[in-house]
Amino acid sequence: MAEDRYYITTPIYYVNDKPHIGHAYTTLACDVIARFMRLDGRQVHFLTGTDEHGQKVEKSAKAAGVEPKAFTDQVSQNFRDLVKVMNFSVDDFIRTTELRHIKASQAIWDALVKSGDIYLGSYAGWYAVRDEAFYAESELVESPPGRKVAPTGAPVEWVEEPSYFFKLSAWQDRLLKFYEDNPQFILPASRRNEVLSFVKGGLNDLSISRTSFKWGVPVPGDDKHIMYVWLDALTNYITAVGYPDTDAPLFKKFWPADLHMVGKDILRFHAVLWPAFLMSAGIAPPKRVFAHGWWTNEGQKISKSLGNVIDPLELVRTYGLDQTRYFLMREVPFGNDGDFARKAMIGRINAELANGLGNLAQRSLSFINKNADGKVPQPGALTDADQAMLGAARGLLAKMRASIALQELHKALADWMDVVVQANQYIDAQAPWTLKKTDPKRMETVLYVLAEVLRQLGALIQPFMPDSAAKLLDQLGVPEKDRVFANLGEAGALKPGAALPAPEGIFPRFVDPSEAAPPKSPPKAAKR
């Protein structure tokens, strides 16, 4: 029996960025899981938000001539807009500049102090003014020989500033034990290995305060310091459920979180620092951190300097919302890096959505509309073929549930697609258009089976493509309240005789504008 609650989070996004495909991808994966869990009967808390502190924000605000808070009010809106456009079903949107978060951050700080894991020391290192960054001794390069500079070529100087430290070094063994006791804390497994070897290599204490700028959460009792951004940022996950009030209803219900979804670039902060902070503060660590991969654009690494950043809003405009959601979840084994190729996108839309599910629904439903009086057909005795078809559709939930539990989102879609293909094979093999003339009763049975299969397919695709799934279920006359997974299988089977609305297309083919009307004879350049 599955637990009836589920807490899932995205990272909080750094407001200095414009939302790009990476942000959309992370939150989309969470949205799919959150929707799946809700439909599967769980109470879900789905959190996203924005990280609004740090030196870069302070600088950007200054450059824009406004106070940091006014600046972040403005830019964090971009991320709230993304939530709307992508149809993300978030339950809470947290901002690190909110009072509740500042209180929570200071509270966890106090808890770390109380546990004896914080001490005052000084942070020293090679600092490059030009890069505004510290570099490790090992990162420095000699150029020209004898003179050490940053890998970026910037000159460095040795600087020291007072800083509070977290005794991370003391947590190595406890972290390793934690990983060992919770083998699925880090997924995919390959990432787990990386983290393990990193921790086994030894941990240094971590500088967790700064004095060089002001835009952050003040360290309790020492206003000259602000908290290190990562300690501040990670704390959002408990802020949102009521910390420091560990008796708060949300906290008691939802902590520890079931899943922190993150990009592979920030895995370590979540898989090493965060559990150490939490355990030190006497709070249970989350159950899982999943690190997903990155996208390339037509085989090219994405970067601002290359100018090939993918704008999710643009994708939605061009290909449609559900098509975009489907492609991102379907194209790549979740966890791996993937390539966004226009050709692949169009291929998926047309082959799987338009020709696969769309056409299956259209041919089935319009046949019912024309030949079964526009009502749910009356099934007779089921043949082996019928039962095999129904069995495949009704067995889908269990398969998809198993995949979603391990964040194998692509696998859930592959299993779903298998049933779409099987249904197209079924309709061809049963040929209701022939049965219409030879055995109308049998035809009704076949059509009923098809309608039932479509109902399962529609319900199960809701987490991935909410709007399109709703259209399909509308056409099957399934009331909104009956679209939860508890109604899959025989429990919520369609009632023969129920009137069905006239069907209409769900997924149009994507016609590539650049190929739509090829010129008959390419105009030859006039030579003269």
Added chain:
RNA sequence: GGCGGGGUAGCUCAGGGGUAGAGCAGGGGAAUCAUAAUCCCUUGGUCGGGGGUUCAAAUCCCUCCCCCGCUACCA
């Protein structure tokens, strides 16, 4: 350099001692309910190179070549 993962059909990848697989692409055919969508059949690979163990190796061992990830404090 160290640790880890990988190199299998044109493309993306699954398989992991016993007659080489899937999807897409390519070729042929059937059907005409449907968004000209669908279905069936099919071409195609000495499984990175070399060596070894074995009755038998894509699969185990050795070695070489190539690719990718991680190797601490920028979100």
